[in-house]
Amino acid sequence: MSTAGPTDSVASPPAPSGAETRPDARADQAMTAAEAAGYGVPVSFSRGQPVLHVDQAGYEAVIGGLRDDGFNGVVDLTAVDYLAHPGRELPEGVRGERFELVVNLVSYVRRQRVRVRVQLPEHDAVLPSLFYVYPGTEAMEREAYDMMGIVFTGHPDLSRILMPEDWEGHPLRKDYAVGRVPVQFKQSPGTR
Amino acid sequence: MGFEDLNHNFITAPLEELVKWSRKNSVWPATFGLACCAIEMMATGAAHFDISRFGMEVFRASPRQADLMVVAGRVSQKMAPVLRQVYDQMMEPKWVISMGVCASTGGMFNNYAIVQGVDQVVPVDVYAPGCPPGPETLLHAILTLHSKISTGEMHSRRRDSGGGARLMLPHPGGAGYEDAHVEIRTPH
Amino acid sequence: MSEDQPHNTWPPVHTAETDAETLVAETSEGTQELQPRTLTESAELLRERGAVLRLPDGGVLDSADIDVEITDDETMIINMGPQHPSTHGVLRIMMELDGETVLRSKPIIGYLHTGMEKTGEELTYVQGGTNVTRMDYLAPLFNELVFALATEALLEVEVPERATWIRMLLTELNRVSSHLLWMATNGMDLGAVSMMIYGFREREMVLDFFEKTTGLRMNHNFIRPGGVAADLPDGWQEDVNEILHVIPGRLDEYDDLLTGQPIFRERTQGVGVLTAEEAVALGATGPILRSTGVAWDLRRDMPYMFYDQLEFDVVVGSYGDAFDRYAIRLNEIRESLRIIAQIVERMPEGDYRIQDKKITPPPRRRIDESMEALIHHFKIFTEGFKVPEGEVYVGVETPRGELGCYLVSDGSSKPYRLHIRDASFVNLQSLPIMMRGGLVADAVAVISSVDPVMGGVDR
Numbered sequence: 001m002s003t004a005g006p007t008d009s010v011a012s013p014p015a016p017s018g019a020e021t022r023p024d025a026r027a028d029q030a031m032t033a034a035e036a037a038g039y040g041v042p043v044s045f046s047r048g049q050p051v052l053h054v055d056q057a058g059y060e061a062v063i064g065g066l067r068d069d070g071f072n073g074v075v076d077l078t079a080v081d082y083l084a085h086p087g088r089e090l091p092e093g094v095r096g097e098r099f100e101l102v103v104n105l106v107s108y109v110r111r112q113r114v115r116v117r118v119q120l121p122e123h124d125a126v127l128p129s130l131f132y133v134y135p136g137t138e139a140m141e142r143e144a145y146d147m148m149g150i151v152f153t154g155h156p157d158l159s160r161i162l163m164p165e166d167w168e169g170h171p172l173r174k175d176y177a178v179g180r181v182p183v184q185f186k187q188s189p190g191t192r
Numbered sequence: 193m194g195f196e197d198l199n200h201n202f203i204t205a206p207l208e209e210l211v212k213w214s215r216k217n218s219v220w221p222a223t224f225g226l227a228c229c230a231i232e233m234m235a236t237g238a239a240h241f242d243i244s245r246f247g248m249e250v251f252r253a254s255p256r257q258a259d260l261m262v263v264a265g266r267v268s269q270k271m272a273p274v275l276r277q278v279y280d281q282m283m284e285p286k287w288v289i290s291m292g293v294c295a296s297t298g299g300m301f302n303n304y305a306i307v308q309g310v311d312q313v314v315p316v317d318v319y320a321p322g323c324p325p326g327p328e329t330l331l332h333a334i335l336t337l338h339s340k341i342s343t344g345e346m347h348s349r350r351r352d353s354g355g356g357a358r359l360m361l362p363h364p365g366g367a368g369y370e371d372a373h374v375e376i377r378t379p380h
Numbered sequence: 381m382s383e384d385q386p387h388n389t390w391p392p393v394h395t396a397e398t399d400a401e402t403l404v405a406e407t408s409e410g411t412q413e414l415q416p417r418t419l420t421e422s423a424e425l426l427r428e429r430g431a432v433l434r435l436p437d438g439g440v441l442d443s444a445d446i447d448v449e450i451t452d453d454e455t456m457i458i459n460m461g462p463q464h465p466s467t468h469g470v471l472r473i474m475m476e477l478d479g480e481t482v483l484r485s486k487p488i489i490g491y492l493h494t495g496m497e498k499t500g501e502e503l504t505y506v507q508g509g510t511n512v513t514r515m516d517y518l519a520p521l522f523n524e525l526v527f528a529l530a531t532e533a534l535l536e537v538e539v540p541e542r543a544t545w546i547r548m549l550l551t552e553l554n555r556v557s558s559h560l561l562w563m564a565t566n567g568m569d570l571g572a573v574s575m576m577i578y579g580f581r582e583r584e585m586v587l588d589f590f591e592k593t594t595g596l597r598m599n600h601n602f603i604r605p606g607g608v609a610a611d612l613p614d615g616w617q618e619d620v621n622e623i624l625h626v627i628p629g630r631l632d633e634y635d636d637l638l639t640g641q642p643i644f645r646e647r648t649q650g651v652g653v654l655t656a657e658e659a660v661a662l663g664a665t666g667p668i669l670r671s672t673g674v675a676w677d678l679r680r681d682m683p684y685m686f687y688d689q690l691e692f693d694v695v696v697g698s699y700g701d702a703f704d705r706y707a708i709r710l711n712e713i714r715e716s717l718r719i720i721a722q723i724v725e726r727m728p729e730g731d732y733r734i735q736d737k738k739i740t741p742p743p744r745r746r747i748d749e750s751m752e753a754l755i756h757h758f759k760i761f762t763e764g765f766k767v768p769e770g771e772v773y774v775g776v777e778t779p780r781g782e783l784g785c786y787l788v789s790d791g792s793s794k795p796y797r798l799h800i801r802d803a804s805f806v807n808l809q810s811l812p813i814m815m816r817g818g819l820v821a822d823a824v825a826v827i828s829s830v831d832p833v834m835g836g837v838d839r
Binding site for chain 2: 163164167171176177178179180181183
């Protein structure tokens with residue numbers, strides 16, 4: 001009987017010394033400030049991770065630029081509702097809005113990650129879909145629409161993905177209640 | 193008079209007892225594993241804990257062939273109608289074990305997405321607490337169910353009340369669905 | 381409907397023009413519109429083939445390019461799930477069939493949506509582990525790990541070395557148990573029912589160790605921000621060595637049982653093929669990505685904890701089919717055992733939890749002796765510890781792929797936004813591409829090889 005052998009296996013490279021426990025604190029995993037500035041948008045570094053702050057209009061172009069620079073994998077696309085925390089820290093030139101779309105990209109070639117944050121006002125939470133750049137964003141954008149109500153134009157099938165099709169409301173918004181059922185013997189409804 | 197000559201070649205019992213005995217020893221579960229509890233249910237079916245000693249290792253895929261529905265895991269709003277449909281497809285006599293705290297009461301997820309206890313949707317016979325309940329707990333719940341079957345307690349209750357929680361739900365899409373109300377009757 | 385509008389008007393509106401062209405199917409979730417295949421837009425067909433195909437602007441996919449023979453316009457839509465013994469949880473798949481051949485398919489999820497991200501905003505960081513651990517319930521320690529790593533990144537603290545090594549030991553053992561369960565269920569799905577019993581036999585050994593160490597067989601809440609909940613029990617080396625001693629022989633048994641077996645090979649080789657470009661474009665990670673030939677493993681390429689000090693191989697396939705994924709997972713068990721052996725040798729002494737009083741509760745007996753300890757205990761368990769403002773993304777390599785945690789803090793003791801990037805959620809997108817052109821029976825093999833865990837998919 002033949003054993004199940006992979007046809008190709010890659011050995012790990014020699015270990016660098018002084019490994020730290022904090023992830024992404026290693027210098028080689030983050031692009032430098034100079035590289036990040038090359039995209040022409042405000043940049044911040046959050047716990048060592050580079051973040052590009054893009055506005056709604058320049059979103060498609062910056063993502064396309066990142067993809068051309070080797071960020072060929074989309075890791076995550078999600079949204080945050082800052083209704084309850086309007087005074088967050090943002091770099092100069094970036095005006096905070098209610099919604100923020102956060103896209104995490106990875107470069108399999110350069111072994112780097114980058115994050116893109118887009119501010120979206122409540123009345124205009126619309127962005128072009130990344131489906132034709134990264135097909136893997138299809139389900140992620142559907143989830144962002146379902147949970148937060150952000151609309152992606154050009155998406156092939158922007159329908160609810162987690163909640164039933166006829167659900168009303170966007171559950172992860174801060175003005176949507178958790179939906180706790182009162183439990184006997186628990187005095188305070190809010191805290192646990 | 194006539195039976196002394198037969199030399200212990202027969203067992204006699206009331207028919208009802210025989211029926212209850214055979215029902216209890218071959219309860220066939222329907223696969224309704226939803227979340228983490230399903231893994232513990234699978235572990236109960238595996239060799240270490242072996243549900244087969246109770247005649248229950250045949251997890252039937254089709255609810256028509258199953259007697260027992262072990263609701264193993266959290267039931268979301270989207271899944272509740274499916275749960276009810278599968279329950280309705282089972283033939284009487286049928287039993288439900290609510291496995292785990294999420295199925296029994298909603299568990300740690302007291303929010304918009306989880307039905308706070310499957311007894312809102314189907315009538316439950318035995319509740320097995322735990323998060324997840326270990327295989328020993330599930331087996332205890334199963335044995336409790338067996339003892340209830342063998343005393344006939346549940347069956348007589350069902351017979352009196354006409355079949356459980358009496359949840360009336362009109363079919364979605366049917367007439368009067370929008371202004372339907374849910375009717376719940378307790379057994380007594 | 382125009383493409384710009386979201387498809388959330390339910391039920392769909394029928395006008396006189398649409399009735400003439402489109403057919404309608406009544407399903408339990410409302411009416412579904414069907415179109416003859418010749419009218420399918422290129423964007424939809426693009427989605428089937430994997431959108432790596434770039435069409436020139438205004439180009440239309442020639443129906444002659446479709447590599448599956450369509451005999452006539454009529455195709456059948458069937459529904460698989462959500463209650464089905466072979467869908468690895470509550471996954472529903474709508475398949476468009478031409479006879480037995482699967483054309484388009486659509487995975488429909490959400491049947492296990494638990495609102496965990498919303499619940500995560502209501503729980504403190506101390507309680508958060510209990511919530512996230514129930515997402516991917518086959519690899520609960522990984523969920524706890526990624527949450528703890530993200531919290532520690534925001535806190536900007538460093539956990540003691542021993543805590544990190546304990547975390548590595550437990551997560552690698554969890555990888556072993558998750559892959560063993562996958563082998564069991566995969567075997568059962570393909571008809572090798574005895575594999576189900578064998579796989580659980582070894583898994584029980586690992587779960588016994590978990591029960592001894594963490595107190596629970598599943599959903600442990602053991603890896604917490606600051607370290608781990610308790611130290612390893614005395615005699616843990618013997619227990620782990622026993623596992624290391626027994627499992628390789630059993631893995632060889634599984635090799636004999638499955639790998640060379642003609643029926644298993646027929647059912648998995650060439651089934652569910654995915655190319656490297658498609659996998660990268662779809663965001664697939666883990667064994668799916670590695671089966672296509674892309675040698676990407678976060679433990680080696682973006683190392684976290686102390687993986688860069690250990691020696692292990694990254695197992696890579698070359699055909700991108702279901703058999704490759706089986707071989708990769710089997711060999712990943714072997715690699716994990718290799719890693720565990722190195723960890724056992726190198727486990728240092730030290731604290732199992734960071735000694736910061738604000739994060740780690742005091743030992744129970746100190747509460748009777750010291751007022752300060754009592755107050756800290758009270759504060760930590762009622763209010764929780766405050767985490768400085770900021771946002772961070774951390775990714776780890778789970779048995780299914782990259783699990784990430786995007787954590788936003790507003791300075792309070794509860795996360796402001798907890799988003800978990802689940803591996804299976806993204807991996808499921810590759811399912812239609814893999815199933816296209818195959819038979820219905822292959823659909824079961826393909827779903828099984830993707831190894832989705834619906835708790836993580838739906839959260």
